Amino acid sequence: FNSSGRRKKDKETWWWNEEVQDSIQRKRLAKKKWDMDRTEENRQEYKELQRRVKREVSKAKQKAYDELYTRLDTGEGEKDLYRLARQRDRDVKDVQQVRVIKDRDGRVLTSEESVQRRWKEYFEELMNEENEREKRVEGVNSVEQKIDNIRKDEVRKALKRMKSGKAVGLGDIPVEVWKCLGEAAVEFLTSLFNRVLESERMPEEWRRSVLVPIFKNKGDVQSCSNYRGIKLMSHTMKVWERVVEARLRKVVEICEQQYGFMPRKSTTDAIFALRILMKKYWDGQRELHCVFADLEKAYDRVPREELWYCMRKSGVA
Known part of the structure; x- marks a missing residue:
């Protein structure tokens, strides 16, 4: 965690596959082998596996992106694109990684148990007020x-x-x-x-x-x-x-002035009606007081x- 209580960002691995996993495992074993016996042969083996990992990672990323772009060209892909954009926005702000919270007196709580208690306390008060x-x-x-x-x-x-x-x-x-x-x-x-x-x-x-x-x-x-x-x-x-x-x-009868949560109606309709009313008063040079x-x-x-x-x-x- 950093000073704001946010978790440090992990590397993206959504493109990960078995070939990459196998190459990395082989590289780790070769590294251990070279650490134990630093011969030129072991060093060359480790370096070769390092290059292999880079190739496998590059291939895996390219394949994953190709599949992603193909899917984004479909109707379902439009929904995926929206989800990706929304997730990317949250990742940039790093908001979903916040793991600490303040109590009612402003003290920062860090333990998982105390944070859960605080959330429980807050929502119980909120929903019963x-x-x-x-x-x-x-x-x-x-x-x-x-x-x-x-x-x-x-x-x-x-x-x-x-x-x-x-x-x-x-x-x-x-x-x-x-x-x-x-x-x-x-x-x-x-x-x-x-x-x-x-x-x-x-x-x-x-x-x-x-x-x-x-x-x-x-x-x-x-x-x-x-x-x-x-x-x-x-x-x-x-x-x-x-x-x-x-x-x-x-x-249940609902008045005509209700626009939210109504079929075939929207709050944008109410905004449009208000703008028309404001224009009429403006053209007639009459006072109009709006209260929000x-x-x-x-x-x-x-x-x-x-x-x-x-x-x-x-x-x-």
């Missing part, structure tokens, strides 16, 4: 009604909406597996989801996830507050969530009680 608000007095009775079983067409649509190439959670089953299985996967998932629906209990595996802190590229790299927590969850559970979300969108509100940790501090209240009020069973 709510913004100040007035407690709701009125209540809404729970909605009791018969719920239709999950249909195969709902599962098909949910699978189609799932993106490939995403990191998996503890289940270690990527959505690509379900997509490759086709109709067999649709039948199995439909049966599984209906069992979850009828029992009102989800699999224990779905309750666990891997939480990965991602640096926001601003502020102190050793401060937990400058990281965004990304949860790697079971892809099977995500398919279930897609099915439930599609049903919720049919019964940014709630700190908005998604982390959503009051869960309010979510249940809103769903019950909307008639969600």
